[in-house]
Amino acid sequence: MGFEYVSPRFCELLGVAQEDIRRDPVLPFALVHPDDRDEMARRNQEAIDRLAPFRFECRFLVRGETRWFHIESDPLRTEEGASVWNGVLIDITERKLADAALAAAAEQTRTIVDNILDGIIAIDGLGIIQRFNRAAERIFGYTADEVVGRNINMLMPEPHHSLHDSYLTNYRAGGVGLIIGQAREVEALRKNGERFAMDLLVSEVRRYGGPMLIGIVRDITERKRLEAAQLESEARFRSTFDEAAIGMALVSPEGRFLQANDALCRIVGYAEDELRQKRFQDITHPDDLSGDLALAAELAAGARAGYQLEKRYFHKDGHVVWVQLNGSSVRDAEGGLLYFIAQIQDITERRQADAVLREALSKAQRYSDALDSVPAFIYIKDKRCRYVHANRAVLELFGCSAEDLPGSDDSRFFPPEAAARLRAVDERVLNLGEATQAEIDVPAADGSGGAFTGRSSIPFTTQRRNLGAVRRVHRHHRAQADGGGAASGQAGGRSRQPCQVGIFGQYEP
Numbered sequence: 001m002g003f004e005y006v007s008p009r010f011c012e013l014l015g016v017a018q019e020d021i022r023r024d025p026v027l028p029f030a031l032v033h034p035d036d037r038d039e040m041a042r043r044n045q046e047a048i049d050r051l052a053p054f055r056f057e058c059r060f061l062v063r064g065e066t067r068w069f070h071i072e073s074d075p076l077r078t079e080e081g082a083s084v085w086n087g088v089l090i091d092i093t094e095r096k097l098a099d100a101a102l103a104a105a106a107e108q109t110r111t112i113v114d115n116i117l118d119g120i121i122a123i124d125g126l127g128i129i130q131r132f133n134r135a136a137e138r139i140f141g142y143t144a145d146e147v148v149g150r151n152i153n154m155l156m157p158e159p160h161h162s163l164h165d166s167y168l169t170n171y172r173a174g175g176v177g178l179i180i181g182q183a184r185e186v187e188a189l190r191k192n193g194e195r196f197a198m199d200l201l202v203s204e205v206r207r208y209g210g211p212m213l214i215g216i217v218r219d220i221t222e223r224k225r226l227e228a229a230q231l232e233s234e235a236r237f238r239s240t241f242d243e244a245a246i247g248m249a250l251v252s253p254e255g256r257f258l259q260a261n262d263a264l265c266r267i268v269g270y271a272e273d274e275l276r277q278k279r280f281q282d283i284t285h286p287d288d289l290s291g292d293l294a295l296a297a298e299l300a301a302g303a304r305a306g307y308q309l310e311k312r313y314f315h316k317d318g319h320v321v322w323v324q325l326n327g328s329s330v331r332d333a334e335g336g337l338l339y340f341i342a343q344i345q346d347i348t349e350r351r352q353a354d355a356v357l358r359e360a361l362s363k364a365q366r367y368s369d370a371l372d373s374v375p376a377f378i379y380i381k382d383k384r385c386r387y388v389h390a391n392r393a394v395l396e397l398f399g400c401s402a403e404d405l406p407g408s409d410d411s412r413f414f415p416p417e418a419a420a421r422l423r424a425v426d427e428r429v430l431n432l433g434e435a436t437q438a439e440i441d442v443p444a445a446d447g448s449g450g451a452f453t454g455r456s457s458i459p460f461t462t463q464r465r466n467l468g469a470v471r472r473v474h475r476h477h478r479a480q481a482d483g484g485g486a487a488s489g490q491a492g493g494r495s496r497q498p499c500q501v502g503i504f505g506q507y508e509p
Helices: 008-014 016-025 034-050 091-114 135-141 161-175 221-243 260-267 284-300 349-372 393-400 416-432 473-482
Strands: 055-063 065-077 083-091 119-125 129-132 185-189 195-207 210-219 247-251 257-260 306-312 320-330 337-345 377-381 389-391 436-443 450-460 467-472
Touching: 008 016, 008 083, 008 473, 016 284, 034 055, 034 065, 034 284, 055 161, 065 091, 091 135, 119 135, 135 185, 135 210, 161 185, 195 221, 247 260, 260 306, 260 320, 260 337, 284 320, 284 337, 349 393, 389 393
Parallel strands: none
Antiparallel strands: 055 065, 065 083, 119 129, 119 210, 185 195, 195 210, 247 257, 247 337, 306 320, 320 337, 377 389, 377 467, 436 450, 450 467
16 A cells, blocks of 8 residues: 655655655654554554444654644445545644634533632523523432523512513513522422522623523622611610610710600600700710720720729700710621610619618618717517617617617517516507607516616607617615705715616618
8 A cells, every 4th residue: 555646735744755755654653652553453453344434533753743634535336346545634732722622621510610709690582491500409409410401480489470471572572681690589399399589690791602691699698687687676776775764875885866766855854856866975074975985995995895984974954964874886797886875774863872872871880870979778670579779888788789789679688577578568659659758677687686677768659669768877876866866876976866867860761
């Protein structure tokens, strides 16, 4: 077998000389890429055996470079019955490179489409699904094989399931789709029958054979759930904010009132619209402003989670209002300050009561100091005849502390008969509602003998309590008094007379 003729172009494509091919007819076959030689030899022999046209694409090694060629050869029979093959050699290297690049690009596109988080669905002008990526499989629950070739309306609940074909008919008739290029929220249908919300963006691709519509879909079920939860949370906060018994306000980082509830408006006397035109600095007492600003600055800087202080506001009509302020902050996802939350409670009455109480305690301390200096035994009892307070002389007599005395009655400190007589005097004071004086022979609790005691009680009918004063009188003094004469004491020459001591005053528990 040999070549009758080879064109200069044939030799040029293979990089050999015509003389070399005539001398060595096998030379062109030796240039075939090793990976393609067996297949080429098989196909060539098959064509010879059948005298059939030979068509083959393979690689040749040309001057150290691999190049692709398309070979066509057709058999002819001569008059003598011999077979002659006429063939052409076409360099298709550029086409092969372009095909490879196109295939690589297609594979890259397929990889991107299949791994993108959004679902991508391609349909033709009749609504038949052409492409269904992995994200779409995950979103709808179908595999691509289950939906490709079927109508897109299978993914739609009613009424769109029945109406979608008419939408496409209108689109084809007018050439313009109302949804093309428009992002919208729609309801879709999963394989299991569940309806869900999704975002849909449709674009149009013009191609040979008709338009193709590309839909990008995103499941927004979780987003809708979060939005609903956010709305519910905001509604609860707004309800709590508006209906709170204490004042509440949202305050900008600069101090301006953004929102204020009715309770705060009542506290400061301003309508909410008026407060929105003010900063908290505008209504804060000057003496309290620096401390408040310092704490707010620390809160804004994140140095503290919140703060509490008592401060003064100026009411709209000019008078001072004492409040207890609790401040906290709300921040964005990056930690930036959005606004302050102020909880404000009117404590004006409490502050006034505290002032009254401090004054009363001061007076009480002065009274207590004065009573402690009196040599008489002075006490206060409640309506059940229990000790509430006593001066130092009583405490020393009873041998107990001021903390231990309250709630005790006379049975703790005197024998039963004496305690009963003392209680009878107390009850008479409470029942008559007037001062009562009595002298009672009270034996000492330690058994050392009796003693005459003078008592004067003053009822406090509003609280059902009584104030009493007692002075101990020795028996021989009382005996001398009963004899109508005065006696002189032998110790130190001092006379000791029985006496009744009345203590009058005001007691406020």
